[in-house]
Amino acid sequence: MLEDIIEERKKKLEAYKKTADPYPAKVHRDITLADLSAQFEHLVERNNPVCIAGRVSAWRDQGKIVFLDIKDESGKFQVVLNESECVDIKRAQETTDIGDFVEVCGTPFKTKRGEPSVLAKNIRIITKNIRPIPSEWYGIEDVELKFRKRYLDLLLNPELREMFVKKGIFWRTIRDELTKYHFHEVDTPVLEAVPGGADAEPFVTHHNALDTDFYLRISLELPLKRLLVGGFDRVFEIGRIFRNEGIDREHLQDYTQMECYWAYADYRDMMEFVEKMYKDIVKNLFGVLHTKHGENVLNWEGKWPEVDYFEVFKKETGIDLKKATAKELLEYARNLKLEAESSLGRGKLIDLIYKKAVRPKLIQPCFLMNPPVDIEPLAKRLDDDPTRVARFQVVAAGTELGKGFSELNDPLDQRARFEEQMRLRDAGDKEAQRIDEDFLEALEYGMPPAAGFGLSERLFAVLMDKPIRETVIFPLMRKEK
Secondary structure, eight states: OHHHHHHHHHHHHHHHHTTSOSSOSOOOOOSOHHHHHHTHHHHHHTTOOEEEEEEEEEEEEOSSEEEEEEEETTEEEEEEEETTTOTTHHHHHHHOOTTOEEEEEEEEEEOTTOOEEEEEEEEEEEEOOOSOOOOTTTOOOOHHHHHHTHHHHHHHOHHHHHHHHHHHHHHHHHHHHHHHTTOEEOOOOSEESSOOSSSOOOOEEEETTTTEEEEEOSOSHHHHHHHHHTTOSEEEEEEEEEOOOOOSSSOOSEEEEEEEEEETOOHHHHHHHHHHHHHHHHHHHHSSSEEEETTEEEEOOSOOOEEEHHHHHHHHHOOOTTTOOHHHHHHHHHHTTOOOOTTOOHHHHHHHHIIIIIGGGOOSOEEEEOOBGGGOTTBOEETTEEEEEOEEEEEETTEEEEEEEEBOOOHHHHHHHHHHHHHHHHTTOTTSOOOOHHHHHHHHHOOOOEEEEEEETHHHHHHHTSOGGGGSSSOOOOOOO
């Protein structure tokens, strides 16, 4: 029984405490296990003593000699305790368990079988394990338990740890690319009086000191664009955003997003930058520019094609967006079994149909270009067609992996679009955007022509060919009863 094992280990803990501290603050490790492996021959030749540390992952007690394996983040190594060499062998035999963290000081050598090892002079427990770790042979089978006890899944699954190392490389590459192009990194508030910058339902919280309700931000956009008004030319933020919407393979309620804004540039300038950055991300993660997603191999090489929104929409649905009315779009959406309320505006209906009938067909990386103005209230209109906006989306594997556009900086046009969004909101669309009077006032002072772009950690999930929830270290879970 688990309770019996825990009780037995507590007894060993008390026994160990009589001679030493099982939770010392200072550890004398002077080499990682990976470095020990790499330098082993040199260390043996010089008879160089080492101090290593890690978690005990295997224990083979043969009486006068004990073989154990210890692991740290970098690797695994064998330790040998010999009665004639190790002064602590008896205490170790009586008090050490698999799962304990230990410090071992000794000399590298090869066993009779030629296995690289450390012959211990001293061994001490530096963290006593009380609760047994699930078997490495079977691990954790329950998916929900894997998410709730993520630390155990990480402990038993080196591939999972490696994925999160890659996630660090993912964000570091993005930050390095932006910094190289002279973008300034900033931090903007998580709490907002008016949520904006995206179509999403926000979370609400109460600020006790100010006795005011605030929203957790759903986007980074509007504060960053205020900084362009304030005189910055290039800014970016990598930060957490929150959207009170459903969970599926591509969506989370709180996740990390990057947004950048570039004054005196347009969306064509941003497309060139984005394509290079994505290729650098893929190359840094995999060493090549091809990734697997389901049954498809995504080819990130070469010049990405541009796909016209209106043309591909008509190809896949038969609908001409230049002529289609909201009534016709609503009927088509309902034929697709989509949850389409009659209160939804033309833009939301177009977006619903696109995500169901068009986007899944776009597998190879491409730029989806110039959608209707109805679906993008913050983008500048095309000079030669005011019914469309200067926007691009990076689309691959049938999903959106980033979005950018020439930013709307006409305060009167922006107000009119916000007012249309509020009309839709009053008609029942909870995700429609609100009027942000402070942002409109900022635009009235003047924001230079600019391009903006945003991507989220969905890109990383697609590159890893995993549901996004599996690529989050500690995904949000329903509270246990």
